[in-house]
Each structure stands twice: as structure tokens, then as C-alpha cells.
Amino acid sequence: MISVAMCAVERQQFGINFAPDGQGGWCASTGVRIPTERQAQGYSPGSLSGGFSVGPEYRCPYCASDNFFQCGACGGLDCMGGAIQRNGGQWIWCAWCGSEGPIHGSIQNLQGFGDLG
Numbered sequence: 001m002i003s004v005a006m007c008a009v010e011r012q013q014f015g016i017n018f019a020p021d022g023q024g025g026w027c028a029s030t031g032v033r034i035p036t037e038r039q040a041q042g043y044s045p046g047s048l049s050g051g052f053s054v055g056p057e058y059r060c061p062y063c064a065s066d067n068f069f070q071c072g073a074c075g076g077l078d079c080m081g082g083a084i085q086r087n088g089g090q091w092i093w094c095a096w097c098g099s100e101g102p103i104h105g106s107i108q109n110l111q112g113f114g115d116l117g
């Protein structure tokens with residue numbers, strides 16, 4: 001399944017390809033650009049649950065960030081390209097809703113994201 005994420009640097013939507021990791025969880029394998037026309041159509045709802053990890057090949061297709069996070073405020077996925085170091089940890093902001101804060105926790109389930117497949 002592909003989930004829609006936003007590049008925090010370029011503010012462009014892109015898809016994260018999730019593949020089963022063989023242990024009941026999901027591994028982000030690749031990041032792919034989404035054509036503008038496809039973005040305008042909107043996405044059908046989907047959900048994933050289990051553990052989430054990031055594969056060695058995964059990169060944001062816009063800024064090449066090798067990680068992503070889920071916003072605790074709006075639930076949107078963002079690339080980590082906009083993260084900065086603050087107070088000894090990573091400080092992130094969400095390109096979907098503008099929320100910002102320290103990163104914490106891990107993704108348990110993803111909901112409301114489009115399955116492009």
C-alpha cells in the first residue's frame with residue numbers, strides 16, 4: 001500500500017510505498033512522486049497497523065530525507081527534511097497543518113491516507 005506524505009521542504013505530496021516486513025509490520029521501501037493530476041483527484045481511505053520501519057532504500061523523492069514521521073496533531077505523514085536540532089533532540093514541523101514540536105513515540109497505525117494502488 002502507498003500512503004500519502006508531504007515533503008516538509010518542498011511542500012509537495014509524495015507517496016510512501018509500504019511493504020510487509022515479514023514480522024507483521026510494515027517497511028517503507030520507496031518514496032515516489034505523485035503527478036499533480038493524481039493529487040487533484042484525492043485519495044481513497046486506507047489503513048495500516050503494526051510496527052513501522054524505514055528501509056535502506058527509502059528516500060523522500062523531493063529532498064532525499066531518509067526518514068518520515070506522523071504528525072500527532074493532524075495524523076499526516078511528513079518527511080524529516082524540515083527537522084532541526086533543538087534542546088538536544090529533533091524538532092519537527094508538519095507541512096499539512098503547521099504544528100511543530102519534538103519528535104516522540106512511534107507510528108502504531110496509519111489511517112485516512114490514500115491508497116494509490
Ligand SMILES: [Zn+2]
Nearest residue numbers: 007060063079
Ligand atoms: Zn522531503
Ligand SMILES: [Zn+2]
Nearest residue numbers: 071074094097
Ligand atoms: Zn499535522
